[in-house]
Amino acid sequence: MNSESQGLSGLKRVLGDLPGARPGGPLCVVTAGIHGNEPAGVHALRRVFATIAQGKVPLQGRFVALCGNIAGLERNARFISEDMNRVWSKERVSALRASDPARDNSEQREQRDMLAHIDADLDDPHGKVTHLDLHSTSSIGPPFTVIAGPGASRAAANHLGVPLLLGLDSVIGGTLIEHMGNLGHSTVLIEGGQNDAPSTIDHHESAVWLTLEFAGVVRSADIPELDALKARLLAGADGLPHELEIGYRHRLEPEEEFRMLPGYSNFDDVVEGQLLARSGPGFEIEVRAPWTGTLLMPRYQGQGLDGFFLGRRSTRAG
Numbered sequence: 278m279n280s281e282s283q284g285l286s287g288l289k290r291v292l293g294d295l296p297g298a299r300p301g302g303p304l305c306v307v308t309a310g311i312h313g314n315e316p317a318g319v320h321a322l323r324r325v326f327a328t329i330a331q332g333k334v335p336l337q338g339r340f341v342a343l344c345g346n347i348a349g350l351e352r353n354a355r356f357i358s359e360d361m362n363r364v365w366s367k368e369r370v371s372a373l374r375a376s377d378p379a380r381d382n383s384e385q386r387e388q389r390d391m392l393a394h395i396d397a398d399l400d401d402p403h404g405k406v407t408h409l410d411l412h413s414t415s416s417i418g419p420p421f422t423v424i425a426g427p428g429a430s431r432a433a434a435n436h437l438g439v440p441l442l443l444g445l446d447s448v449i450g451g452t453l454i455e456h457m458g459n460l461g462h463s464t465v466l467i468e469g470g471q472n473d474a475p476s477t478i479d480h481h482e483s484a485v486w487l488t489l490e491f492a493g494v495v496r497s498a499d500i501p502e503l504d505a506l507k508a509r510l511l512a513g514a515d516g517l518p519h520e521l522e523i524g525y526r527h528r529l530e531p532e533e534e535f536r537m538l539p540g541y542s543n544f545d546d547v548v549e550g551q552l553l554a555r556s557g558p559g560f561e562i563e564v565r566a567p568w569t570g571t572l573l574m575p576r577y578q579g580q581g582l583d584g585f586f587l588g589r590r591s592t593r594a595g
């Protein structure tokens with residue numbers, strides 16, 4: 278038995294790999310724990326694989342789940358040397374492939390191994406590929422999705438029904454969804470809620486099932502309690518905008534002290550000039566909202582160079 282209250286130890290890269298009924302069918306790849314302080318996705322995937330095994334749920338395609346930052350997950354640290362969700366640009370991936378593994382830092386070792394698995398999985402004969410990357414946030418808030426690449430990912434994100442953030446790729450480079458998008462696949466990141474909240478595991482579990490459905494890997498009729506899984510994911514998103522465009526990233530310097538004012542959550546409305554955080558030596562510098570919009574992913578943890586983001590309701594068509 279896996280206890281979800283225990284820390285994660287003895288993790289392997291491959292959390293599960295189930296073949297489909299026939300070769301050449303659709304492929305669904307789910308990744309979890311790219312950030313080591315976000316264990317909920319790993320717990321959720323364990324639940325889904327257990328349910329499939331117990332219920333003998335038939336698969337129409339292949340379902341692969343990979344673990345991201347194993348060393349980080351074991352220490353409950355977002356990362357050891359560098360953020361593993363900023364290293365997937367074309368340039369960084371090519372540089373990693375060309376570099377000496379003996380010189381890898383902790384995240385490069387993890388990325389090299391993960392890349393080998395992704396390459397091998399995509400090399401296998403397969404039809405349509407759908408990728409889902411499971412994340413969570415240090416602040417509380419409802420689940421939402423992020424896409425970075427071309428339009429193909431939008432349908433996969435909309436299938437989950439929670440608010441969709443557009444334009445992250447214009448403020449953050451090198452995410453894993455950027456890599457999968459560069460390869461032409463549908464790829465969605467979901468922020469499931471607060472890092473250690475039990476509901477975040479529930480949200481991720483729902484999102485995995487719905488993505489398996491979207492991918493054509495599991496038939497709707499074969500998913501146990503599909504309606505309840507959907508309702509659980511949508512419950513927190515009532516009244517929120519369907520799509521938001523990210524327009525601002527409050528970027529931090531590597532050693533910069535930064536502290537959000539207490540009490541902010543994802544999707545809080547803020548107005549231009551509102552005091553959001555303090556930074557610098559002695560936290561003497563006031564950080565105010567540069568414009569009126571929606572606060573996203575305020576940082577309530579010690580690591581990472583993203584203080585917060587601001588979004589506005591999307592005006593993009595479709």
Ligand SMILES: [Zn+2]
Pocket residue numbers: 311312315412413
């Ligand atoms: Zn994350």
